[in-house]
Structure formats: C-alpha cells, structure tokens
Amino acid sequence: MTAAPRPLDGIRILDFTHVLAGPFATRTLADMGADVVKVNSVERAVATNDPTHPYYLMWNRSKRALSLNMSNPEARPIARALAEKADVVIDNFSVGVLDRWGIGYDAVSAENEGVVYVQMSGMGEGGPWSKFVTYAPTIHALAGLTQLTGVPGREDIGVGFSYNDHQAGLHGAVAILAALTSRARTGRGQRVDLSQFETGVNFLGPSLLDWFGNARAAAPVGNDLPYDQLAPHGTYLCLPGSGGASAIEDERWVAIACMTNDHWQRLRGLMGTPDWSGAATLETNAGRHAQRTMLDARLSDWTGSQSATTVMERCQAAGVPAGVVQTGIDLMENDPQLAAAPFCQPIESINPAIGQTFADRLPLHFSKTPCDQYSRVREVGEDNAAVLADWLGMSAAEVAAGEADGRLS
Amino acid sequence: MAEQEGALTGIKVLDLTDERGIYGVKLLADLGADVVRPESLGGDPLRARGPHFENSSLWHAYFASNRRFVAMDPETENGQLWLDRMIDATDIVVTCVGAFCVEQANVSAALDRRPSLVVIDLSSFGDSGPWKDYLAPDLVAGALGGAAATTGDVDTPPLKSFGELNFMVSGAYVAIAALSAVLHVKNGGEGQRVGISVHECIASCLEHVLMWYFYEDKLAGASSPQLPRRGSLHWSNAYKVMNAASGSIMVTPAPDFEAQIFWLVEQDAQQDLIDPKYFEPENAPLMIERVMEVLHGWVATKDAETLFHEAQERHAPYGWVLPVDKLASNPQLEARDWWADYPLAEGVIQGPGAPYRFSDTPWEIRATRSSAPAPLEGADPASVLADIGWLAEGDSA
Structure with a gap:
C-alpha cells in the first residue's frame, strides 16, 4: 500500500457484497483509499465468491479480507460491533438478509448515527417483484436494454457484457459519496435503497420521456442513432487480421461516425470524391440517412481494402470521427493511449494462490492524491487480526479464539 | 414551500x-x-x-x-x-x-x-x-x-x-x-x-473482456485471450435470450442447475439431462451446454411472461425482455x-x-x-x- 494520501483515507466500509455490482462499488472506493473490509467465509467461498476465481480477482483488489461465518449466531455480535464502527455498511443480498443477522439499518443506526447504509438489491425494498432474483442479464432484459440494443427485427442480442453491474456499482459509489457529503453537513448518516432494476431503467431516460410525451416506443436501430438522422454511422469490415482462434476473431472492423455535413465532405475527399458521392441527395444528414444502406455498402467497399488502423488514422487525420473496433487483445497490446497511461499493470504484491495478478487502473487521475497503487486480492480471513485490532481493538488471542471456534471462519 | x-x-x-x-x-x-x-x-x-x-x-x-x-x-x-x-x-x-x-x-x-x-x-x-x-x-x-x-x-x-x-x-x-x-x-x-x-x-x-485476457488459463473453456461477439450468450455460457412462443426471455439455469433440471423433469422435458454423466464435476461445461440446448426447445413452447413469473417463483433469475411501453406500466x-x-x-x-x-x-x-x-x-x-x-x-x- 502506498503511504501517499488518497481522497478517501480514513473512510471505513464494511462490505457484505458479492459477484460484480457491489464489489465493483467498493473496489472503486478502495482504490481511492477507503478501508474496505470484505466479509467472506470459508463456507461461502465457492464459485465467484472464491478468492482464486478470476471474477473475484477482478473486483476485489485493494480490500482487506475478514472471515465471518454469519450462519453461526455467535459470529453476529462481531459483525454488529464492526457495523457500529463503520462509516459505510453495504450489501447486495436480497432485501432483509442483514436484518435477519441483526445488522439491519434500524439496529445499526441506533448505535451509529453516522452510518451510511447501502442496500444494492435487484429490485429494491417493497413492490411485487422485491424478492425477484436478478443478475445483470436479467436486469438488461427487464430494463429494456436487451430489446433496444440490437438490430431491427431481433430482441435476442443486447449489450454483450454486464453493463448494468458496472453501472450499479458506480452508482452505488456515487450514492455512498453523496451520503457521506451530506453527513459532513448534518452529522447524520442515512439509508440508501439502490434497486439495480431502477438504475438500469434510468438509462433509457429520453426514450421513456418520448413514450410518455409522444406515445412513441423506441426500437432497436443497430448502429444508427435512435433519434438523430445521421449517416454514414456504423461499423465497417476491413482487411482481416490473422492468428485468431476462429474466423470471427480475424475479422477487423472500423467505426465511422459522420456527425456533420463537414465530416461527410471530408470523408468523400478521403475516398477520392467518387462520382456517386456527389449526388445532391447526399448533401444533407437527412438525405444521407435515407440512403444509408447504399452508403454503408459503398463505404464497406472502401474500408474492405484497408486495415482498420489505416482507415482510423486516415479518417482522424482528415477530421472524421473513426476508430478501430478494439478487442480485449487490442486494448492490452495495440492501444497506445492505454499503454501510455499505463491502464493495465501487474499488481506488485504477488497472490500466493495465483501468482501474478493484474489491475486495470481506476480511470481517475487525481493531481494531488493519486490513486494508482493497488493491492492484491486477499485470501478468506487473511486480515482477521489486523482488521479486528484496528476496528475493535481485539487482541491476537481473541482473534485466534474466534478462528478456532469457527466464528471467524 | x-x-x-x-x-x-x-x-x-x-x-x-x-x-x-x-x-x-x-x-x-x-x-x-x-x-x-x-x-x-x-x-x-x-x-x-x-x-x-x-x-x-x-x-x-x-x-x-x-x-x-x-x-x-x-x-x-x-x-x-x-x-x-x-x-x-x-x-x-x-x-x-x-x-x-x-x-x-x-x-x-x-x-x-x-x-x-x-x-x-x-x-x-x-x-x-x-x-x-x-x-x-x-x-x-x-x-x-x-x-x-x-x-x-x-x-x-x-x-x-x-x-x-x-x-x-x-x-x-x-x-x-x-x-x-x-x-x-x-x-x-x-x-x-x-x-x-x-x-x-x-x-x-467491460466485465469479462479484461478478465479473459488476464486469466484465460484459469477459465474453463477459454481457448483464446478474447471472446468474440456472440449475441446474448454470456461468457459463462449459462445465460441467453431465447425466443418463446410469445415474446422473448433471458433464460439461465444458474446458479442452481439441479433445480432447473428438476423443473424440466417435472414437465417431462428433461430429455437426457438425468444421465449421471452430467453431474460429474468435470462435465460441468458439457452439462451447461446440454441444459441450454434443451431449454431452447422448451422455452419455444412457452409464453415469455408466464415463464418469467414461474421462474422467479422458483428463484431462478430469468428476465422477460421488455420494451419501453411495457416498462411504462411496470408493476x-x-x-x-x-x-x-x-x-x-x-x-x-x-x-x-x-x-x-x-x-x-x-x-x-x-x-x-x-x-x-x-x-x-x-x-x-x-x-x-x-x-x-x-x-x-x-x-x-
């Protein structure tokens, strides 16, 4: 850990989250210096709760690890004592689990008036769906993101990764920081009920207003913009790469977005001002949009004889927005911006179970409190002694006794 | 005020x-x-x-x-x-x-x-x-x-x-x-x-994208440091949007695969899924693949809304694919x-x-x-x- 100050130094977070959304919220805060104590147990440390699982490795760096067997009622007073010392308590269980453990908001806030208590459940507290079980693909489907991200006539594509998990995590972090800011003014904490479903529906803001105002239901539009008529605006096949594990991995694409008439004129120039491109009907955004199928075919002919990188560089040099459709390999090996940051870095402290692990950096560059050092994921209970000494003043003997009798396991 | x-x-x-x-x-x-x-x-x-x-x-x-x-x-x-x-x-x-x-x-x-x-x-x-x-x-x-x-x-x-x-x-x-x-x-x-x-x-x-690159060697079924686009099929192979008889639904047997198979058995739709080979830990990827195949045919006979509610009653995280107009009247x-x-x-x-x-x-x-x-x-x-x-x-x- 670096000794340099970070913006959230001194903030204590008791973290009962699991899978992605909750752990991403607390990872973000831990990267900025908060003392995040990740609660796990030997019993629960399976699948994505296993500290050696790649998913766990991705979202739980920079935290300290405490093992608490919450199925043992004798362990719960320790959790209660920790919650009473915490600035933030956060979970993403179904509503009511922490109440059953005796560390619900009412119980904790009675002793800890300043606590910020965040519950990141799928559906929020109350309502006919409050007990529904959700993962990000569930939320994408229910929130309209699956239906709308795709091509006309299909609703089985959707966003190709768990977008809403990341965003629920980021919004959880925003909520925590806002509640802490409020506490700095009032001295009081409060409860935050984050429904990941509502966070997801929120992302369709303009389309929802359009429905209520104009009774127009948004529809999937491929790579077009849903409300603004622009063309060309899409992804175009270029010369293939090589060495991929399958044909689709060798496909190379470039995105080109003509947002203005000027962009189009510049793109025409790059293409050598072919005769067809001079048609008067192509001089306006609306005119090009009406003929976008033809335009896309012509543009594909042009990009198909060049590498994606060449098209991007030529377009950008001419003032036309364009970019390679980058894969994970591109991001890590071919992207000069990310390399210069550096965006990806090996974590200095070696994971004893895994060996070398890696961090993608927090994309926030603080000028006076840099947050560019990350510590490895810790094993279940690895920090029991340190955490319980720091937060509760427990002695090494008390911790050892708890580990021996199974409370701290 | x-x-x-x-x-x-x-x-x-x-x-x-x-x-x-x-x-x-x-x-x-x-x-x-x-x-x-x-x-x-x-x-x-x-x-x-x-x-x-x-x-x-x-x-x-x-x-x-x-x-x-x-x-x-x-x-x-x-x-x-x-x-x-x-x-x-x-x-x-x-x-x-x-x-x-x-x-x-x-x-x-x-x-x-x-x-x-x-x-x-x-x-x-x-x-x-x-x-x-x-x-x-x-x-x-x-x-x-x-x-x-x-x-x-x-x-x-x-x-x-x-x-x-x-x-x-x-x-x-x-x-x-x-x-x-x-x-x-x-x-x-x-x-x-x-x-x-x-x-x-x-x-x-990007969820799995960097994970795939960093830890390909630790992911069952990964054969490359990247996973190309493949519709709604999740990187785990266990979540996918399927077309029902009416509407579409995001279907998953995760996290309780046995409960999903039992549900199929109840409806006599299990096909060969009760074969013991699918319950061997080393055959987990095969079991997931086969469950998803069976689910495809089963879901195609269902109404998406009804199936969604039945699944959630069973604590299975299915998700009905909703358009904006349905959201506007969401209960x-x-x-x-x-x-x-x-x-x-x-x-x-x-x-x-x-x-x-x-x-x-x-x-x-x-x-x-x-x-x-x-x-x-x-x-x-x-x-x-x-x-x-x-x-x-x-x-x-």
Whole structure:
C-alpha cells in the first residue's frame, strides 16, 4: 500500500457484497483509499465468491479480507460491533438478509448515527417483484436494454457484457459519496435503497420521456442513432487480421461516425470524391440517412481494402470521427493511449494462490492524491487480526479464539 | 414551500460539459447540488438532440435536469467577468475539453486563488498521447473502448449500445471524481484537478473482456485471450435470450442447475439431462451446454411472461425482455412510486425516477429549475447568480 494520501483515507466500509455490482462499488472506493473490509467465509467461498476465481480477482483488489461465518449466531455480535464502527455498511443480498443477522439499518443506526447504509438489491425494498432474483442479464432484459440494443427485427442480442453491474456499482459509489457529503453537513448518516432494476431503467431516460410525451416506443436501430438522422454511422469490415482462434476473431472492423455535413465532405475527399458521392441527395444528414444502406455498402467497399488502423488514422487525420473496433487483445497490446497511461499493470504484491495478478487502473487521475497503487486480492480471513485490532481493538488471542471456534471462519 | 434538502444541498457546481460528461453533472444536480450551466446566446446545441416534445428536446430535459441556465458570450469582457465570478463562487467545475466556455475558463488561476476548488477535466483520450485529439462520439468511443467488439452477433456487425450508454459510464465516473475530491476537501485536504479519459472509463467497465485476457488459463473453456461477439450468450455460457412462443426471455439455469433440471423433469422435458454423466464435476461445461440446448426447445413452447413469473417463483433469475411501453406500466416501478415529473416549456411529462433512493435527503427533479425555457429567458447572469446566492459579497447584481 502506498503511504501517499488518497481522497478517501480514513473512510471505513464494511462490505457484505458479492459477484460484480457491489464489489465493483467498493473496489472503486478502495482504490481511492477507503478501508474496505470484505466479509467472506470459508463456507461461502465457492464459485465467484472464491478468492482464486478470476471474477473475484477482478473486483476485489485493494480490500482487506475478514472471515465471518454469519450462519453461526455467535459470529453476529462481531459483525454488529464492526457495523457500529463503520462509516459505510453495504450489501447486495436480497432485501432483509442483514436484518435477519441483526445488522439491519434500524439496529445499526441506533448505535451509529453516522452510518451510511447501502442496500444494492435487484429490485429494491417493497413492490411485487422485491424478492425477484436478478443478475445483470436479467436486469438488461427487464430494463429494456436487451430489446433496444440490437438490430431491427431481433430482441435476442443486447449489450454483450454486464453493463448494468458496472453501472450499479458506480452508482452505488456515487450514492455512498453523496451520503457521506451530506453527513459532513448534518452529522447524520442515512439509508440508501439502490434497486439495480431502477438504475438500469434510468438509462433509457429520453426514450421513456418520448413514450410518455409522444406515445412513441423506441426500437432497436443497430448502429444508427435512435433519434438523430445521421449517416454514414456504423461499423465497417476491413482487411482481416490473422492468428485468431476462429474466423470471427480475424475479422477487423472500423467505426465511422459522420456527425456533420463537414465530416461527410471530408470523408468523400478521403475516398477520392467518387462520382456517386456527389449526388445532391447526399448533401444533407437527412438525405444521407435515407440512403444509408447504399452508403454503408459503398463505404464497406472502401474500408474492405484497408486495415482498420489505416482507415482510423486516415479518417482522424482528415477530421472524421473513426476508430478501430478494439478487442480485449487490442486494448492490452495495440492501444497506445492505454499503454501510455499505463491502464493495465501487474499488481506488485504477488497472490500466493495465483501468482501474478493484474489491475486495470481506476480511470481517475487525481493531481494531488493519486490513486494508482493497488493491492492484491486477499485470501478468506487473511486480515482477521489486523482488521479486528484496528476496528475493535481485539487482541491476537481473541482473534485466534474466534478462528478456532469457527466464528471467524 | 421550501425545497427539501438533497444530499448535496450547498454544493455549487459549474457545468461546462458536453454529452460526454453531462450525465455526471445530472447525478450531482438531481441530488441537490446547485448547478449553473452556461450556454451560448444562440442556445446549447444539445437542445437540438432528439427526441422532442413539441419544441422541447427530451434529451436535454433528461440530461440537463435541475440546472440554472445562463446565456452568455465568453468572448466579451462582460462574459469573461461573469465566467470568472462563477468559477470563484463554485465548489466544483466540471469541464469537457472543447465544450462551451472551457477554453475561456481560467481554472488554473482560480486554483491558485482558492485551493479548495475541485476541477474535473473530462476528455475523450486524456491530455497526451497519439490519440489525444481524436474525435470520438459515442459510436467511436464504444468501438475504441472495447464495448462494440463484444456486442452484436456472429451475423451482425459489432454494435453500438442503445442511446448514450458509453457516455453514461464516463458521466458516472465524473460524479465519483467530483464527490471524492470534495470529501477530501471537507476532511481537511486541498482541492485539486482530476483528469478523466472517456476511453479509460469505457475500458474499465467491460466485465469479462479484461478478465479473459488476464486469466484465460484459469477459465474453463477459454481457448483464446478474447471472446468474440456472440449475441446474448454470456461468457459463462449459462445465460441467453431465447425466443418463446410469445415474446422473448433471458433464460439461465444458474446458479442452481439441479433445480432447473428438476423443473424440466417435472414437465417431462428433461430429455437426457438425468444421465449421471452430467453431474460429474468435470462435465460441468458439457452439462451447461446440454441444459441450454434443451431449454431452447422448451422455452419455444412457452409464453415469455408466464415463464418469467414461474421462474422467479422458483428463484431462478430469468428476465422477460421488455420494451419501453411495457416498462411504462411496470408493476414494480408503479408500486415503488418510481416515476418523476419533468418540467418542460409545454408542460410536465412523466419520466425516469431516481437511480437510488435516499431515506433522508430525497432525489428530486425540481420544477423550479426547469430545463425548458429558452436560454435567454430570465437568464441574465447577474440575476441568476444573485438568486441562488452565488454572488460574492460586494458583487453587484
């Protein structure tokens, strides 16, 4: 850990989250210096709760690890004592689990008036769906993101990764920081009920207003913009790469977005001002949009004889927005911006179970409190002694006794 | 009636963003921050973004909620004066490189004068490097950031996510940066600048993409450091949108595969899934593949809505694929009284509610901060700043 100050130094977070959304919220805060104590147990440390699982490795760096067997009622007073010392308590269980453990908001806030208590459940507290079980693909489907991200006539594509998990995590972090800011003014904490479903529906803001105002239901539009008529605006096949594990991995694409008439004129120039491109009907955004199928075919002919990188560089040099459709390999090996940051870095402290692990950096560059050092994921209970000494003043003997009798396991 | 206090009541923000950062300032504004958004005398170009209701941009009504708008020309002496005064009065300045007033905003000098100031500098690619000046609207940002390569199907091009999802990620990071830096000030630290690259923001939120690259050797079934686009099929192979007899549904046997198989057995639809080989731990990938195959045929005979509710009764995380019109009458959103009223020049329209609910300091779309009026209407900088208490002592309105 670096000794340099970070913006959230001194903030204590008791973290009962699991899978992605909750752990991403607390990872973000831990990267900025908060003392995040990740609660796990030997019993629960399976699948994505296993500290050696790649998913766990991705979202739980920079935290300290405490093992608490919450199925043992004798362990719960320790959790209660920790919650009473915490600035933030956060979970993403179904509503009511922490109440059953005796560390619900009412119980904790009675002793800890300043606590910020965040519950990141799928559906929020109350309502006919409050007990529904959700993962990000569930939320994408229910929130309209699956239906709308795709091509006309299909609703089985959707966003190709768990977008809403990341965003629920980021919004959880925003909520925590806002509640802490409020506490700095009032001295009081409060409860935050984050429904990941509502966070997801929120992302369709303009389309929802359009429905209520104009009774127009948004529809999937491929790579077009849903409300603004622009063309060309899409992804175009270029010369293939090589060495991929399958044909689709060798496909190379470039995105080109003509947002203005000027962009189009510049793109025409790059293409050598072919005769067809001079048609008067192509001089306006609306005119090009009406003929976008033809335009896309012509543009594909042009990009198909060049590498994606060449098209991007030529377009950008001419003032036309364009970019390679980058894969994970591109991001890590071919992207000069990310390399210069550096965006990806090996974590200095070696994971004893895994060996070398890696961090993608927090994309926030603080000028006076840099947050560019990350510590490895810790094993279940690895920090029991340190955490319980720091937060509760427990002695090494008390911790050892708890580990021996199974409370701290 | 006095407005209820929001979590960020008392925090002043100067909003010099474009579409890349405007969502972040919305998050601050909707939580009660006092936000001023200058725009040109000709009006903010984002007011032209569709969809529209009569003459109002619904895009702008959503993303520029809860702002005070001032119309000004920063190239004039008076405009520069007011810009300087707003910067001196604010806690946070949020900028997007190239946005209105950013070039004229003397934030470095302001930081020298007032060390508690927080400045957020959002750009597409950061302030250095070979792509620093690249143009990147949402489609291009998503392509270069890695989102498009994993969205789409084998028979479609790589796809952009609907709407503004890429810039909503950079927006969320803007709010996190601003609030973290402000908390640091409240805890006795200094103000500072925080640089944010949209490109890095998008790359940081790709779920399995970087995991696949970092830990390919530890992932069962991974044969390459990347996983190409493949429709809705999740990287785990255990989540997929399937077409039902009516409607579509996201189907998954995870996390309780045995319960899913038992459900199929109940309906005599299990085919060969009770073969003991599928229950051997080393055959887990084979079992997942076969369960998904069987589910395809089974789901095709079902009504999506009915199946969704049956699955949730069994604690299986299925998700009915809903369009916008179905969301508008969703019983969960209705029961939680989720929707909010957005003020427009032409009246009030219902729209999205809070992304989170605070027990003591409500999130709110405030009618007193309409985004609808034309920018020149009541938008003299002096009167606006006086109205919200931004004028320093001795300044004249």
